[in-house]
Amino acid sequence: MLRTPDQYVRSLQARSLVLYVDGERVADPTVHPRVRPAINAVAATYALAHDPRTRELATAQSELTGARVNRFTHLFAQPEDLRRKLELQRVLGRLTGTCFQRCVGMDGINSLFIATFEAGGEHHERFVRWLRQVQRDDEVIDGAMTDPKGNRNQRPPQQPEHYLRVVERRPDGLVLRGAKIHQTGAANSHQILVMPGMAMRPGEEDFAVAAAMPVDAPGVTMVLGRQPSDERKGGPDAGNALYGGQEVVILFDDVLVPWERVFLDGQLPACTTLVEAFAGFHRASYGGCKPGNLDVLIGAAALLADEHGVRRASHVRDKLVEMAHLGETIHGLGLGASSKATRHESGVHQVDPLLANVCKHHVTRLPYEVVRLAEDIAGGLMATMPSLADLEHPEIGPALRTVVGSDERARALRLVEYMSYGAGSVPLRIECMHGAGSPQAQRIVLERRIDWARRVDAARRLAGLPAREGDDADDRRLDHQIAAAGQPEAAATK
Numbered sequence: 001m002l003r004t005p006d007q008y009v010r011s012l013q014a015r016s017l018v019l020y021v022d023g024e025r026v027a028d029p030t031v032h033p034r035v036r037p038a039i040n041a042v043a044a045t046y047a048l049a050h051d052p053r054t055r056e057l058a059t060a061q062s063e064l065t066g067a068r069v070n071r072f073t074h075l076f077a078q079p080e081d082l083r084r085k086l087e088l089q090r091v092l093g094r095l096t097g098t099c100f101q102r103c104v105g106m107d108g109i110n111s112l113f114i115a116t117f118e119a120g121g122e123h124h125e126r127f128v129r130w131l132r133q134v135q136r137d138d139e140v141i142d143g144a145m146t147d148p149k150g151n152r153n154q155r156p157p158q159q160p161e162h163y164l165r166v167v168e169r170r171p172d173g174l175v176l177r178g179a180k181i182h183q184t185g186a187a188n189s190h191q192i193l194v195m196p197g198m199a200m201r202p203g204e205e206d207f208a209v210a211a212a213m214p215v216d217a218p219g220v221t222m223v224l225g226r227q228p229s230d231e232r233k234g235g236p237d238a239g240n241a242l243y244g245g246q247e248v249v250i251l252f253d254d255v256l257v258p259w260e261r262v263f264l265d266g267q268l269p270a271c272t273t274l275v276e277a278f279a280g281f282h283r284a285s286y287g288g289c290k291p292g293n294l295d296v297l298i299g300a301a302a303l304l305a306d307e308h309g310v311r312r313a314s315h316v317r318d319k320l321v322e323m324a325h326l327g328e329t330i331h332g333l334g335l336g337a338s339s340k341a342t343r344h345e346s347g348v349h350q351v352d353p354l355l356a357n358v359c360k361h362h363v364t365r366l367p368y369e370v371v372r373l374a375e376d377i378a379g380g381l382m383a384t385m386p387s388l389a390d391l392e393h394p395e396i397g398p399a400l401r402t403v404v405g406s407d408e409r410a411r412a413l414r415l416v417e418y419m420s421y422g423a424g425s426v427p428l429r430i431e432c433m434h435g436a437g438s439p440q441a442q443r444i445v446l447e448r449r450i451d452w453a454r455r456v457d458a459a460r461r462l463a464g465l466p467a468r469e470g471d472d473a474d475d476r477r478l479d480h481q482i483a484a485a486g487q488p489e490a491a492a493t494k
């Protein structure tokens with residue numbers, strides 16, 4: 001089934017979610033002003049699956065169910081699926097101007113397909129049965145990896161309370177305790193897919209768990225994250241009039257997960273595979289959504305430049321070109337990582353991990369420059385403007401309008417503010433920095449992935465230096481260089 005946006009919203013009302021917002025339990029999240037904009041953003045992923053202009057992009061033929069499914073529940077069965085994912089993310093990023101929340105689940109599903117395949121037997125069979133159900137019901141999956149982690153220099157067994165962990169294994173399932181933080185769209189989801197946030201070592205099996213549960217499973221409590229200028233959501237100063245992102249803390253108070261929904265339980269090599277595969281998929285994903293978000297910010301800056309009469313000034317034109325060029329740089333890297341796909345023996349296609357990490361690394365930097373240039377073009381009023389409600393006031397409104405200018409100008413200023421340091425800056429800037437891993441996480445992978453020997457060998461060959469020991473045949477050296485074309489770099493040297 002391909003749910004419609006209305007069916008999606010109704011399905012959220014059928015849950016018995018335990019959700020707290022600003023210290024109060026929320027009865028119906030779908031009508032809460034702090035939650036609804038984020039639900040609208042997810043609903044856009046359902047709408048595109050029915051829109052004749054985007055149906056092909058937003059859906060795919062599932063080999064598991066034989067039916068057409070929403071792309072956010074689909075396996076990357078063809079290399080083309082990786083590229084289409086990026087294009088869909090760009091469209092949605094531009095359409096919503098925020099995070100539409102289904103990517104972590106999609107990338108998690110694909111990573112876990114690979115990891116459970118490697119774990120073998122019942123692990124994979126259970127996972128495939130679960131995934132069929134997810135595809136059939138067109139569900140939103142919260143990909144829950146990040147633990148609170150406490151002291152980053154201590155391993156999980158030294159501080160178990162800072163990690164989600166198995167506290168009991170019973171005949172009817174295992175019991176989970178702990179928390180996951182930064183959970184994108186969790187309160188708008190149908191299921192939580194918990195996964196380890198890092199590779200685990202021998203002795204850390206209780207932390208190497210991957211399992212699925214309904215968002216309203218007994219013992220699950222969600223608490224909505226507080227974001228700058230949140231209280232403006234739904235009002236005239238929201239900035240983004242239609243959509244919003246969402247981050248949630250999830251508390252797991254002895255949640256029983258039946259064995260049928262346990263996909264990994266202490267399989268350490270599969271757990272490492274899972275974390276590495278996810279990092280690749282998700283770091284490339286940022287080359288889809290973030291350029292889409294930046295399109296909105298660039299558009300708002302261009303709109304303001306028009307309003308201010310400076311659009312033709314050479315430095316403004318140059319700044320707009322620079323902003324667009326930075327967005328396209330990220331997109332190109334995401335597409336590049338996707339185009340150098342390799343097939344895992346499970347049948348899922350993986351991105352080039354080197355380019356995926358380069359893509360995400362640029363995402364931790366370039367959007368900050370785009371924001372800086374947008375703030376430059378917007379002028380100081382983006383930070384000092386009165387509320388748009390004041391502009392409507394019968395007494396002060398007319399005079400204020402002369403100060404602030406047109407509705408176009410006022411609303412574009414709010415949008416730039418929202419995306420620069422308002423509620424939208426969490427999905428945009430902070431998510432760019434930390435989502436899918438902070439910058440150093442990418443640099444670590446890059447150092448490990450880069451084939452240093454190939455580079456040194458290329459230099460030695462052209463400098464007329466003899467081959468190094470073990471690499472003495474000239475044709476072998478040449479092979480090593482030529483093999484680079486079109487292939488992801490193997491982690492040949494560490």
Ligand SMILES: Cc1cc2nc3c(=O)[nH]c(=O)nc-3n(C[C@H](O)[C@H](O)[C@H](O)COP(=O)(O)OP(=O)(O)OC[C@H]3O[C@@H](n4cnc5c(N)ncnc54)[C@H](O)[C@@H]3O)c2cc1C
Pocket residue numbers: 104143144145146148149152153181182183184185247426427430431434435436437438439440441
């Ligand atoms: C908007 C947003 C959305 C997100 N969505 C999701 C989601 O849906 N699902 C999910 O599971 N996660 C999600 N994340 C989590 C994201 O993956 C993490 O934020 C990221 O991995 C960084 O972890 P952290 O926030 O704990 O920061 P930290 O890991 O604490 O990093 C902070 C700084 O400490 C440094 N550091 C960390 N550990 C060490 C160490 N051992 N030694 C030296 N330096 C260290 C880092 O390099 C960095 O500079 C999201 C995050 C954000 C901000």
